[in-house]
Each structure stands twice: as structure tokens, then as C-alpha cells.
Amino acid sequence: MKLRHILFTMALAVTCSSKVFAADDVLRVATDATFPPFEYVDNGKRTGFDVEMVEALGKAMGKKVEWTDIDFKGLIPAVLSKRVDVAASAIYITDERLKAVNFTHPYYTGGLAIMVKADNTSIKEPADLNGKKVSVQVGTKSVQFLTENYPKVARVEVEKNDQMFELMKIGRADAAVTGKPAALLYAKANPSVKVLDKTLTVERYGFALRKDDKALTEEMNKALEKVRADGTYAALVTKYFGTSK
Incomplete structure (x- = not known):
């Protein structure tokens, strides 16, 4: 034993x-x-x-x-x-x-970029975000950055990245703020949207x-x-x- x-x-x-x-x-x-x-x-x-x-x-x-x-x-x-x-x-x-x-x-x-509809004429630079509805993904720096630097923005917070883009695309948000590489890739596949040249941050x-x-x-x-x-x-x-x- x-x-x-x-x-x-x-x-x-x-x-x-x-x-x-x-x-x-x-x-x-x-x-x-x-x-x-x-x-x-x-x-x-x-x-x-x-x-x-x-x-x-x-x-x-x-x-x-x-x-x-x-x-x-x-x-x-x-x-x-x-x-x-x-x-x-x-x-x-x-x-x-x-x-x-x-x-x-x-x-x-990379950095934070602004995406809008291709025919959008009201948002040409970051300052134009004030007073607009902007979609952002929960937990990302986009939320904190807009809160601290653009308090007049009405944030539309979503769980998923694709939801953020879709809200902007269908007009429920005036713009989306996200990482520039992802924004450029999405815009390349969706000609109805565009990414502003001026980025918000470098990250x-x-x-x-x-x-x-x-x-x-x-x-x-x-x-x-x-x-x-x-x-x-x-x-x-x-x-x-x-x-x-």
C-alpha cells in the first residue's frame, strides 16, 4: 500500500x-x-x-x-x-x-480619424463635430477623447465596430470616430463614405x-x-x- x-x-x-x-x-x-x-x-x-x-x-x-x-x-x-x-x-x-x-x-x-458620408458638407474639419451626433465604440479612446475635447458632441455609443459604421452610413449619426486604418479600409469598400484628411490624434x-x-x-x-x-x-x-x- x-x-x-x-x-x-x-x-x-x-x-x-x-x-x-x-x-x-x-x-x-x-x-x-x-x-x-x-x-x-x-x-x-x-x-x-x-x-x-x-x-x-x-x-x-x-x-x-x-x-x-x-x-x-x-x-x-x-x-x-x-x-x-x-x-x-x-x-x-x-x-x-x-x-x-x-x-x-x-x-x-495610427490615430483617431473622422468618417462621414461622402456627400456630407457640414463636417469638413474636427471643430465641425460640435453639436453633431457621433458614433463611437464603447471602451475605446474615441469615447474619452470626445468627452474631454468635444463636450458638445452627442456621442452615440455602440458595442461593436460595425454598428458604429452602420449608424453613420444610414444617417443615424453624422460621423464616426475610430482608428484611421480601419476607417480607410471601410471607406475603400464603401464609396458612400469618406475619411477626413486631418486626424484627431496620433496613437x-x-x-x-x-x-x-x-x-x-x-x-x-x-x-x-x-x-x-x-x-x-x-x-x-x-x-x-x-x-x-
Whole structure:
């Protein structure tokens, strides 16, 4: 009986250690796949710049990537609760977010842009937003930016990125404020809308991690350096944005 107990304990230890090893070998990542060209679903498959970037980083780190789909506003809470290790969803690095999480080095630079109907003549520059209905996605910097800088804007807050565009397109909102790359892509496929040349802000995108996960943050930063050096990064930028950067 004693020998059986010892063997059982040893087997349990091996099993537990293998589970720990498996966990170390996996990168759990959350995204809101409704924001092309960064993350979206095409023919039932999750894809986009962020998705391919994370897969490339996982490969460079020797880790398998496991994806979880979460609404944008729930991404950072999912990281903080340890449901996932990383949030990758075109997330701007902001002072407010840095109070809660760490970010990798910036991997892309964008900014907030204004989208309106192509025949709109009342909104020609950012100042024209005052007094207008503007659709924004909950949990994004667009909400905070308009609140602080354009208090006279009537914000129409929605859960999903595509809802924000649709409200503007059908006239229930006068404009939409979102990231410029996504706005340009949508406008390219929908000639009935346009993106104003003047952006509202310049922003840096980063992957969000827990503050106590410094080792993983450093590992991801090294992987970022590697994919930049080997040409993977430039190829993905060209694929999704049309120019290398």
C-alpha cells in the first residue's frame, strides 16, 4: 500500500509538471475580431494584422497561440483576471490604461480619424463635430477623447465596430470616430463614405499584459525585434496597409 501511494504521488507530480509545462508553452490571447484590418473573421476564420502578428510572435517564442473572442471593453479585465495572458486588439497605449496593465513596445502607429458620408458638407474639419451626433465604440479612446475635447458632441455609443459604421452610413449619426486604418479600409469598400484628411490624434498600438508578467512582456518585446529584423513585420504591414513601415 505504501509503495502504491508513493507511485501514485510520483505519477501525480509528473502529470502536474507536464500541465505546467504545457501552460508555459501556450500564449492565451484575447481579441475582439470585429475591427478590420487589425482583427476580423473571414470565411469563418479569425485573421488580420494583429492576428498574424501575434501568431508570428508566438512562433518566434516557441509558443502555441490560443485565441479567445471578447468584446473590446472586456479585453483588459480578461487580462487582469488571468483569463488570458495578452490582449491584442488594436489597443492604444494610453496613460489611463498604463495604470492597470503593461504594454509591449509599440508595434504600429495610427490615430483617431473622422468618417462621414461622402456627400456630407457640414463636417469638413474636427471643430465641425460640435453639436453633431457621433458614433463611437464603447471602451475605446474615441469615447474619452470626445468627452474631454468635444463636450458638445452627442456621442452615440455602440458595442461593436460595425454598428458604429452602420449608424453613420444610414444617417443615424453624422460621423464616426475610430482608428484611421480601419476607417480607410471601410471607406475603400464603401464609396458612400469618406475619411477626413486631418486626424484627431496620433496613437501607438501595443499588446496589453499584466503588470506582474514582466518576463512575458520582455519575451514578447524580443520576439517583436526578431520579426522586425527578419522581414515578417514589414511583409504584414504591406499586406494589410499597403505600405511598409
